[in-house]
Amino acid sequence: MKTTLKSLLTGGCLAALLSAGGMASAKDLTFAVGFPSGSTVVQSLEKFVAKVADNGGPGIKLYPLSLLDLKQTGPGLRDHIVDMGYVIMPYHPAEYANSNLGADLNMLSTVGDRIDAPGFAMTGALTEYIMLECPECVAEFARERQIYLGSISTHDYALLCTTPIRQVSDLAGKKLRVASANWGRWAEAMGATRVSISANETYEALSQGVVDCTVVHPADLLDLQLMDVTKYVTLGVPGGLFVGVGAANINIDAWRGLSEEERVAMLKAAAYNSAELSYNYYVRPMEALEKAREEGIEIIEAGPELTEATEAFVAEDTAVIADLFTENYGVENAAEKVAKVSALVEKWKGLTKDVKDVDTLAKLYEDEIFSRIDPTSYGMN
Known part of the structure; x- marks a missing residue:
């Protein structure tokens, strides 16, 4: 390099x-x-x-x-x-x-x-x-x-997707672009697959079906023009x-x-x-989400099963983080x-x-x- x-x-x-x-x-x-x-x-x-x-x-x-x-x-x-x-x-x-x-x-x-x-x-x-x-x-x-x-x-992270995500089962088998390891572990804990690519490559990955969702703050609907390739936004998860x-x-x-x-x-x-x-x-993100609604993108609030599973994941993950960085x-x-x-x-x-x-x-x-x-x-x- x-x-x-x-x-x-x-x-x-x-x-x-x-x-x-x-x-x-x-x-x-x-x-x-x-x-x-x-x-x-x-x-x-x-x-x-x-x-x-x-x-x-x-x-x-x-x-x-x-x-x-x-x-x-x-x-x-x-x-x-x-x-x-x-x-x-x-x-x-x-x-x-x-x-x-x-x-x-x-x-x-x-x-x-x-x-x-x-x-x-x-x-x-x-x-x-x-x-x-x-x-x-x-x-x-x-x-x-x-x-x-x-x-x-950033503000809280959400799911920007080409498919609706409301509960844990909706994530099974889905490919999620993640920006760092903790969201990758969350994705896998929810039954999804993590994909690590640059933010600059996310637009193409969503548009071509390389990923089903990106884990990101909703401001990227505007900042990286993801408004054009997003059909659903799920708020409340994964957080962070x-x-x-x-x-x-x-x-x-x-x-x-x-x-x-x-x-x-x-x-x-x-x-x-x-x-x-x-x-x-x-x-x-507030501006981006308002624009998304105007563009016909569906805004979903994560259901209680999914949010509770996320809370449980975070409670367990701090020890995992310590071990991973040591090893x-x-x-x-x-x-x-x-x-x-x-x-x-x-x-x-x-x-x-x-x-x-x-x-x-x-x-x-x-x-x-x-x-x-x-x-x-x-x-x-």
Whole structure:
């Protein structure tokens, strides 16, 4: 992969940059994001870029879906093809094993003490875990030549399908595209088959019958144009949300090349970025579902048998997660890390349960997490 991406840099990167809307200035940081212009992610990252500038930070040039796709972004940052990127960690399970352990516990956010916006809590929990409670997480990003600047969370995950799903038996034999391992285990526990493909390939997979459903947040009806190939949406299962994202990761050399004042600006803007993206992923599904109804897509609420089976699965799966990360990736003290993340999820449910706006959420992330990061030492050794 490293050779391939280096070849991209020397052979095709210049053309990609030009086609994306012109070369960035010599002082601008380049930011690759594998979503199209107008998507929830790109709209939010445009605000992040403005916040960095307002705070006295470096200029940043976004390249939506034109330079590196979602799966290429992590290696592209490692090889310094771009300065910054939106990194999907579960695409690289071994490279980000400790961070993925925390992200894999996302279904805890939608069981037990339920809150209106579980994504707000999960963003806070995983960001605090990686940046402040997990030195192994920071180290694994450094090995990939990256600095992590916070996560984001989507809203509750649902089933976007070409066939109706109402109860457990409806899932028997169905092929479900899943974005990470915990939903894969859920699919298999419900009698379905997991299929792991890139988000960028989901449209074609649904349209050609390669998969029957995709496990995703309903915002992708709009963001990835899945409205055209979805006939049914089942809400309430599997729950959980996607949080395995480095929302504004930066190449380690680019980070170290910034002044202390610029790093302060980046950290402050990163707190807002985590809030802005998580908030948009809270409201965007409502817009998408309303549009889906207008388009004649049937919206189904999962029946009690299916929701109860899902609750039981989540209760049993935390021990499975600890064992799998120990056996497959050599994560040390996995059970203790699971307990730490679980406690952080509960802490952040309490902190965010009454939050209703971006600015309040951003201040909360800044006060509780980003203000505790030392810009003179974080990522500098």
